[in-house]
Amino acid sequence: MSEPLLKVENLKKYYPIKNGVLGRVSETVRAVDGVSFSVNEGETLGIVGESGCGKSTTGRMIMRLIEPTEGKVSFEGKNILSLSKSDLRRVRKDIQMIFQDPFASLNPRQTVGKIIEEPMIVHGMGNHKERKQRVEELLELVGLSAYHAKRYPHQFSGGQRQRIGIARALAVRPKLIIADEPVSALDVSVQSQVLNLLQDLQKKFHLTYIFIAHDLSVVRHISNRVGVMYLGKMVEISDSEILYDHPKHPYTKALLSAVPIPDPNSRSERIILSGDVPSPAHPPAGCTFHDRCPVAMDLCAREKPVMKKLEDGRLVSCHLYD
Amino acid sequence: MNQSILEVKGLKTSFFTDDGEVPAVDGVDFSVGEGEILGIVGESGCGKSVTSLSIMGLLPSPPGKIVGGSISFKGEDISHAKESRMRKLRGNDIAMIFQEPMTSLNPVFTIGDQLMEAIRLHNRLPKKELAARAAELLKMVGLPRAKELLKEYPHELSGGMRQRVMIAMAMSCNPKVLIADEPTTALDVTIQAQILDLMLKLNRETHTAIILITHDLGVVAQVCKRVVVMYAGKVVEEGDVKDIFNHPKHPYTEGLIRSIPDLHSKKDKLYTIKGSVPRPGSIEKGCLFAPRCEYVMDKCRTDSPELVGDSHKSRCFLHQVQE
Numbered sequence: 175m176s177e178p179l180l181k182v183e184n185l186k187k188y189y190p191i192k193n194g195v196l197g198r199v200s201e202t203v204r205a206v207d208g209v210s211f212s213v214n215e216g217e218t219l220g221i222v223g224e225s226g227c228g229k230s231t232t233g234r235m236i237m238r239l240i241e242p243t244e245g246k247v248s249f250e251g252k253n254i255l256s257l258s259k260s261d262l263r264r265v266r267k268d269i270q271m272i273f274q275d276p277f278a279s280l281n282p283r284q285t286v287g288k289i290i291e292e293p294m295i296v297h298g299m300g301n302h303k304e305r306k307q308r309v310e311e312l313l314e315l316v317g318l319s320a321y322h323a324k325r326y327p328h329q330f331s332g333g334q335r336q337r338i339g340i341a342r343a344l345a346v347r348p349k350l351i352i353a354d355e356p357v358s359a360l361d362v363s364v365q366s367q368v369l370n371l372l373q374d375l376q377k378k379f380h381l382t383y384i385f386i387a388h389d390l391s392v393v394r395h396i397s398n399r400v401g402v403m404y405l406g407k408m409v410e411i412s413d414s415e416i417l418y419d420h421p422k423h424p425y426t427k428a429l430l431s432a433v434p435i436p437d438p439n440s441r442s443e444r445i446i447l448s449g450d451v452p453s454p455a456h457p458p459a460g461c462t463f464h465d466r467c468p469v470a471m472d473l474c475a476r477e478k479p480v481m482k483k484l485e486d487g488r489l490v491s492c493h494l495y496d
Numbered sequence: 497m498n499q500s501i502l503e504v505k506g507l508k509t510s511f512f513t514d515d516g517e518v519p520a521v522d523g524v525d526f527s528v529g530e531g532e533i534l535g536i537v538g539e540s541g542c543g544k545s546v547t548s549l550s551i552m553g554l555l556p557s558p559p560g561k562i563v564g565g566s567i568s569f570k571g572e573d574i575s576h577a578k579e580s581r582m583r584k585l586r587g588n589d590i591a592m593i594f595q596e597p598m599t600s601l602n603p604v605f606t607i608g609d610q611l612m613e614a615i616r617l618h619n620r621l622p623k624k625e626l627a628a629r630a631a632e633l634l635k636m637v638g639l640p641r642a643k644e645l646l647k648e649y650p651h652e653l654s655g656g657m658r659q660r661v662m663i664a665m666a667m668s669c670n671p672k673v674l675i676a677d678e679p680t681t682a683l684d685v686t687i688q689a690q691i692l693d694l695m696l697k698l699n700r701e702t703h704t705a706i707i708l709i710t711h712d713l714g715v716v717a718q719v720c721k722r723v724v725v726m727y728a729g730k731v732v733e734e735g736d737v738k739d740i741f742n743h744p745k746h747p748y749t750e751g752l753i754r755s756i757p758d759l760h761s762k763k764d765k766l767y768t769i770k771g772s773v774p775r776p777g778s779i780e781k782g783c784l785f786a787p788r789c790e791y792v793m794d795k796c797r798t799d800s801p802e803l804v805g806d807s808h809k810s811r812c813f814l815h816q817v818q819e
Contacts, residue, residue, distance in 0.1 A: 183607035224684035361539035366755040366766040432689035434714030438737040
């Protein structure tokens with residue numbers, strides 16, 4: 175198989191908590207604690223997990239919107255983390271991001287045309303006339319109309335704004351798009367429109383997606399492979415069919431069983447996890463999931479599990495599969 | 497069938513803005529039986545929250561106002577009841593929990609203060625008994641170390657714990673009806689499962705009727721017995737949860753169900769309802785769903801269908817032609 179487009183190795187982000195007049199570091203919050211995965215060209219990798227599991231931080235570290243504490247991110251063989259500012263800018267042309275909140279991520283004082291044109295100006299693409307034409311093409315591409323370029327974001331609905339965000343991301347012809355909860359602020363009927371649009375664009379431009387979301391059904395629909403995160407760590411990652419049909423990690427199992435299925439005929443017994451996700455400043459010793467795990471063993475409280483590859487190709491980090 | 501405890505008939509609620517009257521709820525009918533769990537589903541702006549605020553007498557007024565219809569609780573019309581009467585009803589007979597448990601709790605008072613206030617308003621008890629009752633309520637909603645929690649502030653609790661406190665507060669006077677407006681929307685799925693489980697348990701034990709307002713069809717399918725589907729301020733379909741999901745009658749309900757990605761199998765392409773929800777008052781005649789409907793007929797653009805049917809009602813000409 176060919177080299178993956180993006181390879182993330184042992185990525186970490188620690189936030190120090192400073193206390194007292196001297197500002198001594200009293201504790202560290204391990205927001206992301208050693209995450210590794212790779213993304214192949216043309217595929218969609220879904221990253222799921224609950225709030226605070228570090229999925230968004232991971233997404234942002236890939237673009238260096240947040241500086242990682244440790245680790246390696248290679249994009250087309252180049253280590254992004256060691257690039258100079260100007261080189262980084264060049265790489266960012268190839269990696270674009272779509273954000274969750276279409277209200278907060280569009281400048282309310284700029285017209286839609288200006289918003290979509292801006293990344294092209296930043297990366298020095300085309301002259302004014304060419305850019306204007308490209309803005310119109312992009313608007314049509316995402317299902318809006320050319321005349322919308324003169325309007326302001328507040329004149330659009332949530333779904334339309336998300337389309338504008340997608341057009342902006344596409345403006346510089348990226349290879350990889352990191353979509354951070356792109357549909358979670360949208361209603362179901364609009365959500366399906368945006369998901370279909372993302373899939374159409376992927377086929378058309380051979381795009382690679384990292385799709386970060388908390389909605390497991392949405393992630394299954396759009397992803398080829400899925401990684402499940404818990405408390406800053408990847409606990410299981412595999413082809414989405416395998417993961418959803420036969421989850422192995424107890425957290426993945428609980429997460430999947432907690433999803434309410436829109437079918438009253440299958441009111442299934444849920445695995446209900448007790449308690450809340452622990453604070454990433456004081457993660458439990460051993461396996462970070464052991465205090466909520468329904469099948470925890472003595473070993474789990476003592477030793478951290480490591481990622482292992484199983485026969486079906488999936489990676490799982492759990493002592494049950496040692 | 498159980499006796500209905502809360503009955504909403506032809507409810508119309510409008511907001512009077514500078515641009516004129518905006519009908520947010522435009523003729524909504526439904527009833528809730530004793531101990532029943534009724535789901536109200538719909539997308540943003542369909543009027544589901546305004547309906548619940550109208551029932552509770554919590555509409556921001558002005559600009560909001562109930563302009564027609566009736567809301568009867570145990571036979572008494574409360575749609576225009578005096579504030580003093582509503583104060584007695586709220587909490588005691590009808591209680592409500594909201595989506596965002598952080599904004600519904602006062603950040604500068606302890607959990608105990610707020611919980612005891614809710615109890616004291618309706619039951620004058622000595623302070624010691626109040627504290628005991630508050631601790632008992634926290635245990636009932638499955639919160640550990642109840643005694644210490646009473647002394648803590650809302651910011652020290654997680655989202656799921658705060659929602660449990662809100663439920664404890666709502667249940668403090670054994671209400672007959674609990675209105676839950678998107679109670680799990682702000683929570684993660686594993687915590688959502690805990691809260692839904694708790695609500696089902698309370699419903700079984702205390703026989704409190706629940707009106708669950710949500711946009712999540714999965715939650716409705718798993719929890720509710722009967723469902724009301726709302727679109728643009730109107731009820732478009734109502735019936736038993738199994739009928740609604742297995743044989744949806746209204747094209748909107750059908751479209752909504754088909755738009756959800758499936759957790760258990762992968763489809764190539766998702767079904768979509770074209771267009772978006774109309775602004776209230778923007779469609780003057782005909783069926784409000786006609787511009788987005790794939791079965792639209794000429795009649796739909798000129799006449800407004802009525803909500804018809806016995807146990808499974810729908811507001812669509814498709815089913816009225818056949819009958």
